[in-house]
Amino acid sequence: xxxLGAFEKIIRLSxxxxxxxxxxxxxxxxxxxxxxxxxxxxVFPGVPYDGYIVYESLAVFWIVLVALIxxxxxxxxxxxxxxxxxxxxxxxxxxxxx
Amino acid sequence: MNCPRLKDWFEERYDLRGIxxxxxxxxxxxxxxxxxxYTGGITLFLFILQFLTGMLMALYYVPHVKFAYxxxxxxxxxxxxxxxxxxxxxxxxxxxxVFLFIHLFGTLLLKSYRKPREMVWxxxxxxxxxxxxxxxxxxxxxxDERAFAAVRVATGGAGAFPVIGGFIKAFLRGSIDVTxxxxxxxxxxxxxxxxxxxxxLIGLHILLVQFHGMSVPLSLExxxxxxxxxxxxxxxxxxxxxxxxxxxxxTLAVLLPPEIGVQADPLxxxxxxxxxxxxxxxxxxxxxxxxGTILGFNGETIAILxxxxxxxxxxxxxFLDRKSSRGEKSPLFTWIGVIxxxxxxVMTAMGFLS
Amino acid sequence: MKLKxxxxxxxxxxxxxxxxxxxxxxxxxxxxxxxxxxxxLGKEPDFVVLDKKAFKGLPQNSVKPFxxxxxxxxxxxxxxxxxxxxxxxxxxxxxxxxxxxxERKFYCxxxxxxxxxxxVNIAGPPPKPLEVFEISEEGDKLIIARKGVxxxxxxx
Numbered sequence: 001x002x003x004l005g006a007f008e009k010i011i012r013l014s015x016x017x018x019x020x021x022x023x024x025x026x027x028x029x030x031x032x033x034x035x036x037x038x039x040x041x042x043v044f045p046g047v048p049y050d051g052y053i054v055y056e057s058l059a060v061f062w063i064v065l066v067a068l069i070x071x072x073x074x075x076x077x078x079x080x081x082x083x084x085x086x087x088x089x090x091x092x093x094x095x096x097x098x
Numbered sequence: 099m100n101c102p103r104l105k106d107w108f109e110e111r112y113d114l115r116g117i118x119x120x121x122x123x124x125x126x127x128x129x130x131x132x133x134x135x136y137t138g139g140i141t142l143f144l145f146i147l148q149f150l151t152g153m154l155m156a157l158y159y160v161p162h163v164k165f166a167y168x169x170x171x172x173x174x175x176x177x178x179x180x181x182x183x184x185x186x187x188x189x190x191x192x193x194x195x196v197f198l199f200i201h202l203f204g205t206l207l208l209k210s211y212r213k214p215r216e217m218v219w220x221x222x223x224x225x226x227x228x229x230x231x232x233x234x235x236x237x238x239x240x241x242d243e244r245a246f247a248a249v250r251v252a253t254g255g256a257g258a259f260p261v262i263g264g265f266i267k268a269f270l271r272g273s274i275d276v277t278x279x280x281x282x283x284x285x286x287x288x289x290x291x292x293x294x295x296x297x298x299l300i301g302l303h304i305l306l307v308q309f310h311g312m313s314v315p316l317s318l319e320x321x322x323x324x325x326x327x328x329x330x331x332x333x334x335x336x337x338x339x340x341x342x343x344x345x346x347x348x349t350l351a352v353l354l355p356p357e358i359g360v361q362a363d364p365l366x367x368x369x370x371x372x373x374x375x376x377x378x379x380x381x382x383x384x385x386x387x388x389x390g391t392i393l394g395f396n397g398e399t400i401a402i403l404x405x406x407x408x409x410x411x412x413x414x415x416x417f418l419d420r421k422s423s424r425g426e427k428s429p430l431f432t433w434i435g436v437i438x439x440x441x442x443x444v445m446t447a448m449g450f451l452s
Numbered sequence: 453m454k455l456k457x458x459x460x461x462x463x464x465x466x467x468x469x470x471x472x473x474x475x476x477x478x479x480x481x482x483x484x485x486x487x488x489x490x491x492x493l494g495k496e497p498d499f500v501v502l503d504k505k506a507f508k509g510l511p512q513n514s515v516k517p518f519x520x521x522x523x524x525x526x527x528x529x530x531x532x533x534x535x536x537x538x539x540x541x542x543x544x545x546x547x548x549x550x551x552x553x554x555e556r557k558f559y560c561x562x563x564x565x566x567x568x569x570x571x572v573n574i575a576g577p578p579p580k581p582l583e584v585f586e587i588s589e590e591g592d593k594l595i596i597a598r599k600g601v602x603x604x605x606x607x608x
Contacts, residue, residue: 058352065345075466076334178487
């Protein structure tokens with residue numbers, strides 16, 4: 001559980017790091033909007049530093065997602081294993097520990 | 099997580115035996131084509147995603163003709179991750195329609211519509227129409243010149259319907275031409291009317307599926323099968339697939355954010371090479387096939403009638419396909435289904451290329 | 453050191469891993485959602501810059517409102533000629549206050565609260581006096597600042 005806590009902190013930290021610079025970049029973009037009135041509005045951050053943050057957070061997102069899918073598959077495998085053993089049902093008469 | 103006291107609190111008040119029975123006994127058939135079973139769930143997941151991102155957009159969007167475009171620019175440039183959520187809403191919509199068509203054509207080819215599941219097909223078909231209208235109404239809300247032109251064409255086309263065309267056009271547009279009234283009306287549809295109807299229909303659609311169980315293709319009906327319990331096996335598989343789809347939508351949203359074109363000007367001519375959203379292309383190409391006048395009648399009206407007849411036939415397939423209702427193989431309708439799919443794909447491709 | 457028996461069951465391990473990780477994933481998502489739904493809320497400004505000309509030559513015992521961030525501030529020219537700037541928001545439940553020249557008091561209509569001409573609460577439910585600002589001038593600009601705030605004008 002402590003390992004998970006650390007992971008949670010890392011994810012939250014990188015998102016927090018993301019928020020500030022991205023907001024600044026987007027504010028600068030906002031002032032550029034009237035000048036670009038005739039052209040389509042640029043949406044992705046133009047500043048490369050902020051662009052890299054977006055790609056980096058996409059990578060972090062994928063790593064977290066794939067890890068979640070792997071854990072779900074582990075759980076599924078285990079459930080299938082117990083079902084094949086016939087041990088998957090809960091015994092309704094099992095006593096609770098005091 | 100064992101919370102016996104919480105469980106007892108519930109069970110002293112609510113009799114959950116029926117639900118528990120369904121949860122324990124709901125089985126999903128396992129066979130060669132069982133991957134198709136997941137398409138409906140993916141569509142549902144994408145719709146839920148649209149509801150969530152849509153709610154976020156609605157916090158800031160202003161549906162007034164003077165402020166709509168600017169409010170979107172504000173969302174996309176000024177708010178924390180606004181561009182991302184708008185992009186997510188856009189790509190979620192695209193993928194929802196894609197998987198909706200995959201689900202539709204899957205049930206068509208696997209003949210899941212046959213007796214006793216005709217009402218599932220009917221509710222699903224209405225949902226298809228609603229989803230297309232979701233796409234059209236949402237698209238106009240951007241109020242850029244592409245959306246404006248596209249809605250003009252779409253509502254004008256609806257006006258070509260004989261007898262009721264004028265009413266449909268006036269109802270959709272809210273006035274003679276596409277104006278701020280149209281924007282407001284489409285906003286009301288997109289944000290209030292369609293969601294309520296969709297929720298009701300999806301609820302009915304899913305309820306009917308629980309009642310009937312999952313349909314097994316005709317060719318595999320007699321075989322002995324090992325069926326898997328829905329909870330937790332198929333539920334977890336569903337979850338994994340949904341997470342992959344979520345990853346795909348997020349990746350598309352980040353790497354390919356949709357552009358914002360120039361603001362709509364009702365007095366300006368439409369831009370060059372204007373095209374509607376891709377799921378309308380097949381209809382546009384079909385309309386292009388028809389000449390201006392046929393035997394003295396208005397060509398556009400004839401075209402609309404033919405398209406309507408085609409869609410109506412498609413809708414009535416479960417009731418026309420007598421053989422599959424009886425449980426017999428029905429190769430004629432398999433071919434009809436293939437023809438519809440090929441026509442749709444070819445016409446859409448032609449729309450892209452022209 | 454090898455243990456004879458496992459400390460936790462396979463089921464507990466898997467469940468913790470699954471629900472813990474899912475919780476982390478969804479809390480990250482939720483955080484992003486909240487960042488979007490709660491934009492940087494408008495802070496109250498430390499000072500506002502007004503056009504001096506608009507506030508010169510006000511009749512005595514009258515009030516001129518000015519914008520203070522998202523709320524209203526009141527610029528009072530008292531009967532004896534002195535000027536006072538304060539926030540026109542009642543300290544009770546944040547209704548806007550009005551100036552009653554006949555009585556030389558500020559009145560809040562929501563719960564019948566009264567403030568005297570210096571903003572001190574004298575009757576009714578308001579618990580605190582109205583917030584008073586510091587007035588200063590710089591060139592042709594009138595600067596109204598919160599007490600104690602060092603005003604630095606941007607070099608425009």
